[in-house]
Structure formats: structure tokens, C-alpha cells
Amino acid sequence: MNPFSYVPATDTSSAVALAAGGAKYLAGGTNLVDLMRQGIETPRELVDITRLPLADIEEQPGGGLRIGALVRNTRVATDERIRDRYPVLAQAILNGASPQLRNRATVGGNLMQRTRCGYFYDRHSACGKRDPGAGCAALDGFNRTHAILGTSESCVSVHPSDMCVALAALDAVVNIAGRDPVPLVDFHRLPGDTPHVETMLAPGELVTSIDLPPAQPGRSVYLKVRDRASYAFALVSVAAVVRMEAGRATRVRIALGGVAAKPWRAYEAEELLTGTSLDDELIHQAAGQALAGSRQRAHNAHNAFKAELARRLIRRALQGVRS
């Protein structure tokens, strides 16, 4: 790990000022400390933001909730308001990481997680995230866990968060110090030819909280498929949030995890299903639609199985929430 100075922040504006000068924000540290130990992140200064007053879950005037960026993941999943009104969010968080990590990891840090692509972590491999323009060793490497949607020739990594998949399906909004809020679905960026640009944040900007809009009546589910029963990143996950009225789905939200560099909303599938009774045939068609744009390389596509896995998971999720 490179040497760095450590500064505990006492207020948000001084933290932002330090970051504007090149310091990196440190919260739970469950991702950043690891990346620093691997030499992937090399900040000269860390500004510890964990004592800033951004650790509350508050009711919003319109009936939504505001979750401070420094609320620990365990606390979000334990909060009764979240469990009652946004159960898909609690489920997604509990399906991620381990209890030890969730006790430490914050909501803002979860949002800012970097990919777990093995080539990103291996400094001897080509990676355009670490070294802009360097290419992508995963293209011709072991890419079984990699992306099938929104990829580019520069990067096929996936965003590792479970929480963000649920937030995408809940139409959450990200609040950022000193600028307008951003819908969560616009927060993360697809790689294009700049895979090192992972979010729409400018350097030094600080996520302060996440807003959940008022909960919709209806049902939701988070399903996750992984290589072992627990404590593993998703191969594919699905968050489905559906509002049923008189046997018809009047509002459908489907978000996928493990398939792209951002939580992936299946807008066309949602549209296809809205206003219908979610019968099996339509669900089948919608699942196909959701993966229509999936791309695997002609050769060396260890991840080709993910498209079918995602289709099946979408069908199972929708069959589960329609009753």
C-alpha cells in the first residue's frame, strides 16, 4: 500500500474541499482498503467521512425515504420501514456480501463499488479501467462472470452491487453535494471507450444520500443466482417490482444485475408487460425482449450461458410477483 495521510472529516464542506484537492473519500473501506492493498487505488490522502452527519434514514414529505450515504448496509436491511415498504431493497442487500461486510459497508460505498473483474485486480493484465486505452484482457480471457449487455471492445466488466439492482427497480434518486439529484439508473456509466469513467460524478464529488420515492402498492422480489449458496457475487440477479390492479399490471419495473457495468433496467420488457395480466406467454416474450440486445463474442464467450440464465430468472421473478 502506498503511503497516505489520513484526515478525519468533521463537516461535509471541508471533506469536499479536501477531495477537490485530490483526496479520496474513505467510508466503510470494504472495497477501497482492499484496492489500495492491491495497488489498484493509490490515493495520497484519505478523508474519512464516516463521522459526517449522513447516517440517518428519514421520512420524506411526499411519503418516500431518504437513506444517508453513510448508513451501514445492515442497518438499511434491518430498518422496519425499509422491510415493510421496500422489501426488495432489504432482500437485495441481505443477498450481498457477508454479515461482517454488511456491518461495515455503507450505502454510498456500495454505490461506488468498483468491479470485481479479475483482470482489473491483476496489475499484470491489460485493463482500460486501470490504464485508460490499455484494452481488455477479459475479452480473450476467462470471462465467465463478465457482462453480456452494454459491453464494448474496451471493457466487459460488471457492476458487483446487489443493492443497486433493487434501487434501479425502485426508481431511486442519488443526491450529490452541490448539484442536482441524479436518477440511479443514470448514475453508473457504460464503458464505451472510457471504461475508467464509471459514474457521472466529477472527481471529488460526494454522494450524500439516496431517495426512495413513495412505495407503490404491489409485490416485489429479488432473485440471485451465484456459484455458491451464499457470500458470492451474482452471476445474474433480477429485481422485479410490480403493481397489480384488478388483475392487470399497471406498473412494472425489472432490473438485472451481473450482466452489465451498471444495474440494467429492461425498459422494453417492462413496456410489453404493462397493462397485461402477466400471463406465461407474455412473460416469456418479455424475458426474451430483455436479453435481445445481449452480445457474446463469436469466440471465447465463457459467459454465453448468462443470457438464458437471465431469461429464466426474469420469468421466475415475474411469475412470483403476479399473483
Added chain:
Amino acid sequence: MSSIQLRLSVNGREHELELDSRVSLLDCLREHLGLTGTKKGCDQGACGACTVLLDGERVNSCLVLAAQCADAEVTTIEGLASSEAGRAMQKAFVRNDGLQCGYCTPGQVCSAVAMLAEYEAEVPSAVGEAGLTDAEIRERLAGNLCRCGAYNGILAAVREVAR
């Protein structure tokens, strides 16, 4: 080198420390305070061998910078060994063959003791079953790997204490 000063309470004992800012809580315990009960497995938050209680909550001490623990209360396996809950769990691990090589055991015991407290505090799990079923115990201890595969013994030990 950039150094930091902090006051840290470990197992009820106060320490005044001056450390390199890079030192993890794990290395602080092992290398600076001589508390080698806490083990370094992967050093990247994947195995749980370094689990300790930080202000009462279980964390991976390899991913916590010591600098972040100013004025915190840390409990390690050495501290748990002199508590009733810790002793009971240790004895249950022995009785139920909850270990083979023993390297992951301090982390397993710390994690199990904290897990029971989390369960009492109604922290949910992804399994979501009523009561501390075997599936619940396995899920709630998923953050601690055992390469010897003593999981069935660990499960039996925790079940015995939970009962």
C-alpha cells in the same frame, strides 16, 4: 510515512498508539499489541478469519484501517475467552468437532457470538426463516470460510449454544 495517533480500547484495556496510517486493525492487533489470536487468512475480506467485534459488531479487521478505530472498543478472541458467551461457544466448538486445523476458529467463534447477538437484535438474513434453523445459522455464518470443511461441526456447536 505518515503516522497517526489514536486511543484504542481492546478487550477492556486502553492503548495509546502511534502507527503508520496504512496499518489495518488486524495488523495493529497482531503486530503492535501482540494479540495473535486474530488470524490473517486472505487479507482481502473474503475468508472471515480476521473477524473481531468493533463496538460490538463483527467486522473483517483486515479491511478496517486502525486509524478509523479512534476511541473504539475492540473485542478479540482473547477478550471473548474470558466472557461467558465466548467460553460457552469455545467449549461447544470443542465438544462438536467444530474445527480441524483451527486456523479459522477464532474468527468463527467471534462471528458466531456476534451472530447470536444480531439474531437477538432482530437483524434479518436472506434466508428469512422463523427461528434459528440450520439454514439460518449457515447463512448467518457464511462470512467465515473453513478450508478443512468443519462446517457440520460448527453448525452443531452453534446450534447447541443457541438452544
